[in-house]
Amino acid sequence: MKTLKLLWALVRVLLPERLVRASYGGALPVVDGRRADPKAQAVADLVSLVRDPAAQPTVEESRVQLAGFVEKFDAPCTAPVERRDITLPGADGVRPARQYIPEAIDQSRPMPCLMYLHGGGWIQGSIDTHDALCAKLAARAGVCVVAFSYRLAPEAPFPAATQDVMAGYRALLDHAEDLRIDPARLAVGGDSAGANLTASLLHSLSQGGLPLPQAQLLIYPAVDARLTSASVQALHDHALLSRPRMEWYMDQYVPEGQDRLAPEISPLMSPCLAGQPQAFVLVAGHDPLWDDGLSYAAALEQAGVPVTVSRYPGQIHGFLNLTKVVPQGDMAIAEAAQWLAFALHTDA
Template sequence: MSKVKLIAALLRVLMPEALVRLLYGGRLPVVAGRQADPKAQAVADLVALVRQPGVVPTVEESREQLAGFVARFDAPCVDPVTREDMTLPGSEGPRPARIYRPEGFDQSRPQPALMYLHGGGWIQGSIDSHDALCAKLAARAGICVVSFSYRLAPEHSFPAAPQDVRTGYLALRAQAAELGIDGDRIALGGDSAGANLAASLLHSLSEAKLPLPWAQVLVYPAVDARLNSESIQALQDHPLLAMSRMKWYLDLYAPEPQDKLVPEISPLMSPCLTGQPQAFVLVAGHDPLWEDGLSYAAALEAAGVAVTVARYPGQVHGFLNLSKVIPQADTAISEVGDWLRQALENPA
């Protein structure tokens, strides 16, 4: 890797959007009519230089890369939000959690909340990697956000994570009053693998006829382990989420002989979509999971669920965690926050 190329790519990532667009000129990639956002493409080009094609990192290297990438390229929350570290029960013991409360949050009477599950391919990511995002959601939605840490693969493969999430969600409902939360107005959300776990939990709760959350927020969700959609095929070599990396994540999370098409892993296969809560689904056009999100939104709608779809045609996977360098991330976070504010105030 040329050091000069790497420095040039990093400078493009840090430059103002107008200048980056000018530098790319008419060379921005187009997929099925969706042109890449210039800052998103600058990030993709940088990642392509850092990640060697065909080289699979160790799990620890991958975790360090993700944490470092977010630390460098995500802007902190500037709004006044309080943070409190706590624990919630997991299926095999207490799990770390962090509760965010915006300025003016009134704990004297129950308030709506969002339980958030971080992304990271089930093997990486953490409360810390998604700290800024959760704080921004709390501030912009004007609600309490509870970020929950589930166990990661490969140390804890499927079904450890969904079991933790189910236990944690039910515990949060049970403890809601002491946290100043309205247990009947808890939304469930997550991004990427976290959105997968949110959709998986909704399947499990529906199947068991347990209390459902008030709303669901799924940000570029992974919902179909077949990995055969048109967008996955078209973007199979995308630097931020290549097909080879998706297969690696899945194999670590649900190793053979586990059937990856069970609804708990592939929620698109769920027969329990009817009766699920109102949904917000966000998709990015230069993310291989573009059609996963759209297909799942369509399946929810066909089952009678009220669905709002937010399309960002030029964006890449994970862009909400790159708000320092991708301006549209801030727009997207505000859109999620506005929807949550309205959804948690009014019935579907």
């Protein structure tokens, strides 16, 4: 019986949206008035059958699951984008990075650039899992994207990742000429844990009086380690990202005794939001981090920062990496790229 359920769940994920919607017959979950997108719910239902919610995976198992999931359900970038594997300094030696240069960009002049930090709960994810997303952002925004590989927990717990990101960011400024990027048109962004590291970087730069980027791109950011928001409570057991899984990520990332409400871990607590660069904040309504993103956007706005908030009420966590089966993921990438092009004054 479970095999049949699993087969049907897989078939439903791959069906056209209208057929998926019809298959649910109006029985899609609603959270605080936000009805689930049928394709997103189909993915969630499939994951709930594949993952045993009562069994905690090992770190290695979790890494393999994420990589396999993205490989199966994310569509590659079809636009012509050159990829260059490079290295950048981290806090404890060089780190892998990948530069994406869209064919249409004018390389005779310094290029606008996005430094991108992948998600994955600080313990998983890589340049490869986010390759398609980075290439699509580069192609559609008309910017160079540099994906940076920070050290992962638990092998390298906090503050290793934040220190690597700071070192990588400063290296982009110091070596801008070599990379042919324009330091005056530099953005930093990421998704989930990568968005957390982006916000953490902005806090540290602001606190230290260091040069700030031109823009920040925050895709379903995790910014509050209390994990007590209304959306976290309402989606406590969501298949894609449950509260127990978030707590497990945090346990791997943060050493015992470390204050989890320090702004470097919970950027919502930062006293240094004023003066930060313009922000794009994208949130998904069936993601426990919905309120994290909205709260952080409101805090930035209250501090005088221009903020564009993009809401996808029916979507799930990670949907920008599921474009083969969730059409709104592609729409969200296009929207983020359009904002980025405008923020960095490109010709896209």
